[in-house]
Amino acid sequence: DTAVSQTPKYLVTQMGNDKSIKCEQNLGHDTMYWYKQDSKKFLKIMFSYNNKELIINETVPNRFSPKSPDKAHLNLHINSLELGDSAVYFCASSLGLGGGEQFFGPGTRLTVL
Amino acid sequence: EDKVVQSPLSLVVHEGDTVTLNCSYEVTNFRSLLWYKQEKKAPTFLFMLTSSGIEKKSGRLSSILDKKELFSILNITATQTGDSAVYLCAVFYGGSQGNLIFGKGTKLSVKP
Numbered sequence: 001d002t003a004v005s006q007t008p009k010y011l012v013t014q015m016g017n018d019k020s021i022k023c024e025q026n027l028g029h030d031t032m033y034w035y036k037q038d039s040k041k042f043l044k045i046m047f048s049y050n051n052k053e054l055i056i057n058e059t060v061p062n063r064f065s066p067k068s069p070d071k072a073h074l075n076l077h078i079n080s081l082e083l084g085d086s087a088v089y090f091c092a093s094s095l096g097l098g099g100g101e102q103f104f105g106p107g108t109r110l111t112v113l
Numbered sequence: 114e115d116k117v118v119q120s121p122l123s124l125v126v127h128e129g130d131t132v133t134l135n136c137s138y139e140v141t142n143f144r145s146l147l148w149y150k151q152e153k154k155a156p157t158f159l160f161m162l163t164s165s166g167i168e169k170k171s172g173r174l175s176s177i178l179d180k181k182e183l184f185s186i187l188n189i190t191a192t193q194t195g196d197s198a199v200y201l202c203a204v205f206y207g208g209s210q211g212n213l214i215f216g217k218g219t220k221l222s223v224k225p
Contacts, residue, residue: 104155
């Protein structure tokens, strides 16, 4: 059983399009996250949700919006995609917000042409 | 500015060698430090450290935190080719809900 799953695994799209990446966790965790990992492998947190409430919102463009229909899901919507959005996006979850172990999904490689 | 700095950025060793990876940090209101291993895909958790001087150990890997000098080390003894990966250090800090920042990682290559 996959603990944290993401779909799709690969996403290739044109500039200006709107796309979504889905994430689901079956661990019963209260907190979920979205990370962006650039070509230099630098991992940066974008958002976290705790019990459906946005907790950390780093300085990401407002073209990116997280949506959580329930605590097991945290989807990432991206509007008006730009070339610089190309990266691997990881979803993760943890039991709480205490800075403990996070379980990562397999990642979604987004390529914007 | 809050930051996490890992060194070296990359390291090449031979099987059987012992390596030490470093992570130093400057944050306000430190809460915990985490080590992750990232091979080709997602990072996987290794250790979480919150107290100084208490070594965490798992097989050939061990880690310790020094909250006075603001750093942590990750040791790997008797390295194997399967240890080749990027090792990431992250620090959870701040008040209220807190913040999380990752270092840029150390790329370890273990040659046969």
